[in-house]
Amino acid sequence: MSAPMLAIEGVWTRYGAVEALRDVSIEVGQREIVTLVGANGAGKSTLLMTICGAPQAQKGRVLFEGRDITRMPTHEIMRLGLAQVPEGRRVFPRMSVMENLLMGAQVAGHDPKPLLDQVFALFPRLEERQAQRGGTLSGGEQQMLAIGRAMMSKPRLLLLDEPSLGLAPLIVRQIFAAIRDLNEKEGLTVLLVEQNANQALRLAHRGYVLVNGRITLRGSGQELLAMPEVRDAYLGGGH
């Protein structure tokens, strides 16, 4: 594999006196899906937010395509070719689906037309609902909208924070299938944070396990799924 798309090197992040990340190092290669699993409060979301520069890392470096982005302001990082689907979806409730999507295209400034076609091909439901307000969509549709909105900036790296949160299993499968599609057909690199470890690790090429702000295990998705520690802690004893 060539140079990694995203490299996090020995990062420490703290909120006041609380150390959320301790010496975390992970790599995400080109066209890879990498999953980060861990319990509540392990620091998964903090790691995604640290990549985006809010909050910034105390120590260590974040490299995107070889470029040091550790001290860059958030809005500049988001223009480099990475996009984030925030936890809890956060679609704009009073704006229409179309306006939500165009907000995603606004900063990068690409021609929105072909990107819209791509998003609508991926999630035909959004095309049907384009005039509807974001806040009136179902949870699954909002997640599709959040992913679609992130894709409108034509990112090379997509950061996803708990896309399965509060969704029915059937919808989760659809969302994960869409992520796999984007990865295989568009060559999109994905860093996925999930509590739903079983499905997330099945989807991933590689994975990391985060416990109390430290990376404790790493390996391919299949390897991690087979590890007894992972099975006991995150897969409910093999269910």
Place this chain on the structure above:
Amino acid sequence: MSATTEAGARPSAMAAALKDAAITALVALGLFVPIVGLRTDVSPSGTLMLRQRWGDVAILVAIAFAGRLALLAWRAFRGDAKPASAAHAETMRKAGRTVAPILLGLAIVLPFIPGTGRYELDLGILVLTYVMLGWGLNIVVGLAGLLDLGYVAFYAVGAYSYALLATTFGLSFWVCLPLAGILAAFWGILLGFPVLRLRGDYLAIVTLAFGEIIRVVLINWASLTGGPNGITGIPRPSFFGLTFSAGGGPGSFADFFGIEPSPTHRVVFLYYLILALALLTNWISIRLRRQPLGRAWEALREDEIACRALGINVTTTKLTAFALGAMFAGFAGSFFATRQGFISPESFTFIESAIILAIVVLGGMGSQIGIALAALVMIGGFEVFRDLDEWRMLVFGGAMVLIMVVRPRGLVGHRTPTVALRERRSIGAEHVAEGHG
């Protein structure tokens, strides 16, 4: 709202309504017994005596009971009629499309309508000033969702900028107008920086304090602002160099056009000036709403964290909203100064901020036509009920409560998306979760 759908459910709903009204009456009783029921008076012998007015208490409690019952009955009736609300939003939208040009046409021809005198024109100027201030504040509150309770500060900055520049340096109104706007925008950014990280209630408190700080500084910096005495002798505006002196004479508006000198000329000119300024505010607001910046404002109102995730520079988005909103208040302020010829800190109290905010909220946050209607109703209504003397405030307050009960999202509570592939569909107020925005 729990509307009853079956006839069988009626008696229980009735009983619930009666119980609700009884509780209301009980609360009223508890309130009015000490406030109205017992009154201390000076007896003929000079000592204090307690007068009891149980009759009045009974009347007030009965009014509370009947009023609550009527409100509940009306709500139940409205609940039954609910499914029609989507169609209602559509008719409102169509009405809005015709109402706006009609209002604009009326505003343009008002000075030429027979029977329009000095009083009507002055009232028109007042209403248009508040329309402009409402549209300006709408950028901050309605679009960007930043609750600003100190908006009058920028109005004051604009007014004092013009007054001081004109009286000290003898600059003309047309030179001072943009300068006043720039200065107000500068103060808007100055306020914006410290409040960048504040939202909602906290932002409201700081902006409220900011408005008061400006007023207190104006009162106390007597060497510059004249303190409580204000600034007098502010030059009146000229029509491309032609003055509006009452006596006519060379270089006056009447002399140049060869017409009879009349004090009405200046009023008509001021009327069209504020109309033009208000329309400029409206035009810029509408244009910006369709631009990336305007869309970023609306996105910011909806969800700040999502904005950050999309790479929107939240800092500049907020500061531009503060700056532009303040700039329009600055324009309105210098207009106010040139119209009055005299300004003092008394004109820039918190109640002005409250009225402007009330116009924006009553109009339906973000709706241009709604704000114009609300300004007309509020400022016009204030004048119409002038004969009611001390009851005026009561009527006024009651009317505001009524509007908020009938249309909780404001007079025009729907927003039309700024982009659509095929047809534009408006978004009804009923889909909007309460508490957002």
